[in-house]
Amino acid sequence: MAFVPQTPLQKEVHYEGNESRVDDQSEDDSDVNHDGVKRTGSTDTKHDKVHEQEDNYTIEANTDYSLFSNPPNLANIRQQLFDLKAEMEMSDTDFEQYFPFVDNVWRKSRAGETQKDHDGITEIYCCRLKPSGQAKTPTSKPHVEGKQQRRKRKREEKTCSMAMKVTFIESPSKRVRITRAVGPDEKHTHDLDYMDANKRNSAIMDVARREAHRAFLPGSIFWKMQEEPEKMEEAGGKFMKVSDVRNVQYPWRQQNMTVELKAHAGYSQGRSGPRIRRLSGSAPATPQNGESTLHIPVGAPPPAPQQPSEPPVPSLPPGTLNYPELAKDFLRPYLPYIPKIATQQRPHITLTWATSLDSRIALLPGIQTAISGPETKAMTHFLRSQHDAILIGVKTAISDDPGLNCRLAGAGGYGGPQHAMQPRPIIIDPRARLHIHPNMRLLRMAAEGKARGPWVVVGPGHKLHPQAVQTLKLHGGEFLQINEIHPEYGLDWEALFSIFHREGIKSIMIEGGGKVLSELLKHRYAHCIDSIVITIAPTFMGKNGVEVAPDTHYEGNQPIQTRLTDVKWQPMGQSDMVLCAHLEQTRHQGLLPGIQEFSRQQAPPPPANGQYSTNGMAQGPPPSQPHPHTYGPPGPPRPP
Numbered sequence: 001m002a003f004v005p006q007t008p009l010q011k012e013v014h015y016e017g018n019e020s021r022v023d024d025q026s027e028d029d030s031d032v033n034h035d036g037v038k039r040t041g042s043t044d045t046k047h048d049k050v051h052e053q054e055d056n057y058t059i060e061a062n063t064d065y066s067l068f069s070n071p072p073n074l075a076n077i078r079q080q081l082f083d084l085k086a087e088m089e090m091s092d093t094d095f096e097q098y099f100p101f102v103d104n105v106w107r108k109s110r111a112g113e114t115q116k117d118h119d120g121i122t123e124i125y126c127c128r129l130k131p132s133g134q135a136k137t138p139t140s141k142p143h144v145e146g147k148q149q150r151r152k153r154k155r156e157e158k159t160c161s162m163a164m165k166v167t168f169i170e171s172p173s174k175r176v177r178i179t180r181a182v183g184p185d186e187k188h189t190h191d192l193d194y195m196d197a198n199k200r201n202s203a204i205m206d207v208a209r210r211e212a213h214r215a216f217l218p219g220s221i222f223w224k225m226q227e228e229p230e231k232m233e234e235a236g237g238k239f240m241k242v243s244d245v246r247n248v249q250y251p252w253r254q255q256n257m258t259v260e261l262k263a264h265a266g267y268s269q270g271r272s273g274p275r276i277r278r279l280s281g282s283a284p285a286t287p288q289n290g291e292s293t294l295h296i297p298v299g300a301p302p303p304a305p306q307q308p309s310e311p312p313v314p315s316l317p318p319g320t321l322n323y324p325e326l327a328k329d330f331l332r333p334y335l336p337y338i339p340k341i342a343t344q345q346r347p348h349i350t351l352t353w354a355t356s357l358d359s360r361i362a363l364l365p366g367i368q369t370a371i372s373g374p375e376t377k378a379m380t381h382f383l384r385s386q387h388d389a390i391l392i393g394v395k396t397a398i399s400d401d402p403g404l405n406c407r408l409a410g411a412g413g414y415g416g417p418q419h420a421m422q423p424r425p426i427i428i429d430p431r432a433r434l435h436i437h438p439n440m441r442l443l444r445m446a447a448e449g450k451a452r453g454p455w456v457v458v459g460p461g462h463k464l465h466p467q468a469v470q471t472l473k474l475h476g477g478e479f480l481q482i483n484e485i486h487p488e489y490g491l492d493w494e495a496l497f498s499i500f501h502r503e504g505i506k507s508i509m510i511e512g513g514g515k516v517l518s519e520l521l522k523h524r525y526a527h528c529i530d531s532i533v534i535t536i537a538p539t540f541m542g543k544n545g546v547e548v549a550p551d552t553h554y555e556g557n558q559p560i561q562t563r564l565t566d567v568k569w570q571p572m573g574q575s576d577m578v579l580c581a582h583l584e585q586t587r588h589q590g591l592l593p594g595i596q597e598f599s600r601q602q603a604p605p606p607p608a609n610g611q612y613s614t615n616g617m618a619q620g621p622p623p624s625q626p627h628p629h630t631y632g633p634p635g636p637p638r639p640p
């Protein structure tokens with residue numbers, strides 16, 4: 001069984017429609033900081049409301065009882081009633097007792113399929129994943145007034161043809177015989193957990209309902225249930241959420257609005273105390289002392305069962321990711337912040353990459369190397385959703401053939417409206433080396449509506465083939481010819497960022513590769529870099545790997561470190577560590593003496609005669625003549 005210690009960052013994540021959200025019930029300690037101290041002045045009114053409701057409660061003195069009265073051998077019998085490997089026979093009272101624990105798996109077939117013969121009455125039950133239309137006549141479900149209708153996701157395309165035959169035998173004693181109604185080779189296309197994750201069985205809901213009708217708080221009921229995890233699990237309640245309890249209480253609450261809800265004894269301490277809890281869908285994790293690792297389910301959210309009355313929702317493409325709300329908080333101080341961007345003449349720049357312990361981002365040049373775990377990969381996609389553009393160097397584009405899109409549920413092409421949360425891919429290709437063809441992943445993604453068309457930035461004196469330009473444009477992309485590349489010093493990033501800013505790009509996430517990142521970590525660019533988010537994996541890649549390391553910076557003869565500030569370390573997933581930070585210079589806004597005169601404090605004015613163009617025609621001066629905005633002042637101090 002998989003349990004993780006409750007920590008302030010570990011909260012149950014729900015999925016409703018395309019969105020994931022954190023339980024907003026009492027055990028949601030989102031307004032409690034890591035020391036268990038409550039924050040004030042939270043702007044999250046939704047959470048505040050819930051706490052308002054749940055902060056005033058009385059504690060029932062004696063709640064030292066078990067909520068469960070599971071019938072014997074329940075886990076085993078549930079499994080047998082699921083698999084139907086062999087014929088089963090039980091008394092009718094036993095059947096009545098056990099069946100509610102599997103009614104999230106089986107649904108009674110139409111009345112027409114009930115037969116009466118000499119044995120008794122036979123009913124057919126189909127797996128709930130039997131394609132609709134064959135299993136149940138749709139009925140429209142009335143919408144409860146005042147209750148917010150939940151957006152529901154269409155069930156994944158998984159279907160199942162398993163069927164069960166239940167014969168109620170009248171004599172000599174009332175028995176129930178359960179056999180399969182399909183051939184011996186037929187079996188479910190999924191396991192029991194899958195059904196438990198999709199739908200709670202009515203027996204487990206009854207456990208919650210009993211307490212709900214006794215006026216206990218939903219959060220308290222949930223915790224009380226969690227006190228007996230084995231019983232929860234054998235009853236099929238492994239994936240139970242507070243919202244299930246809240247829903248089951250809802251009709252009663254409507255009739256009893258004035259009743260003050262109460263908590264079980266021990267509940268208040270449990271809210272931020274060391275109680276154990278399970279994260280649905282997460283991998284088994286061993287409790288560790290006080291660690292706040294984010295174990296987050298990042299796959300596409302488990303599909304909620306579709307109500308027949310609801311219009312079909314298109315299913316999400318394979319590979320759709322989810323990055324839960326709870327895992328966003330630690331990133332927020334480092335994300336682009338519109339009011340701040342409005343005060344500056346350049347985009348917010350985030351440098352982000354995944355690295356080994358020896359600061360390598362690939363095993364060898366030109367080799368794409370998976371470094372991030374699933375959780376940190378999902379984080380990268382969340383970061384992508386927060387930026388207007390993602391930028392990479394041409395060698396990364398050539399070696400990785402990347403998608404450079406956001407694959408989170410709710411993004412354009414992943415259940416969301418066109419281009420929603422999709423950043424603009426930008427490739428720095430000074431010498432027009434990229435072979436642009438419709439089969440590139442970037443362009444395929446764009447053609448499928450899962451990405452924006454890329455911008456390819458080419459240096460002076462180089463041109464893309466007209467066919468390549470046409471292909472780019474056909475996919476919603478562009479080609480920008482710039483002059484801000486010096487033959488000796490390379491790219492003037494600051495000038496480039498100004499160009500993007502004028503093109504409407506207000507935030508850029510720079511993912512790599514080694515050359516691009518190492519350049520941007522140079523002291524002279526520190527004032528352009530707003531945030532750094534690094535995924536660090538416990539691996540060494542060796543000296544031949546692609547390195548991220550800026551040139552050593554000297555002040556006079558003194559080598560100087562590049563220090564980070566406002567540093568936050570966040571363990572994530574099985575073994576990754578995420579480092580978020582600002583560059584020291586960025587924070588203090590000032591530049592170190594010696595480089596001050598090199599870096600412009602203000603962005604240059606818009607180009608008078610169009611030094612760059614998006615139509616493929618260079619309009620600026622020839623390559624031998626650098627643009628005055630680019631490298632007017634002398635270069636940075638050289639090492640001795």
Ligand SMILES: NC(=O)C1=CN([C@@H]2O[C@H](COP(=O)(O)OP(=O)(O)OC[C@H]3O[C@@H](n4cnc5c(N)ncnc54)[C@H](OP(=O)(O)O)[C@@H]3O)[C@@H](O)[C@H]2O)C=CC1
Pocket residue numbers: 352353354355361362364365366367368369371392393394395396397399400428429430431432433485489490491511512513514515516517519546
């Ligand atoms: N783990 C991770 O998070 C990531 C890993 N990677 C890996 O990194 C590797 C690629 O990195 P790397 O080889 O360093 O290449 P880059 O992707 O950094 O591209 C470098 C090229 O871009 C152009 N360029 C970049 N910066 C400048 C500049 N300041 N001035 C002029 N030209 C510039 C040059 O093109 P030209 O030579 O044509 O002039 C240069 O050769 C791949 O193996 C990829 O898998 C990439 C991204 C993220």
Ligand SMILES: Nc1nc(O)c(N)c(N[C@@H]2O[C@H](COP(=O)(O)O)[C@@H](O)[C@H]2O)n1
Pocket residue numbers: 353354368369370371372376377380392396397400401402403404405511512535
């Ligand atoms: N976050 C992260 N972790 C890794 O392990 C990586 N190798 C990378 N690489 C970057 O992601 C790009 C691939 O993006 P798609 O998944 O194809 O959209 C790759 O080109 C690198 O920029 N990143």
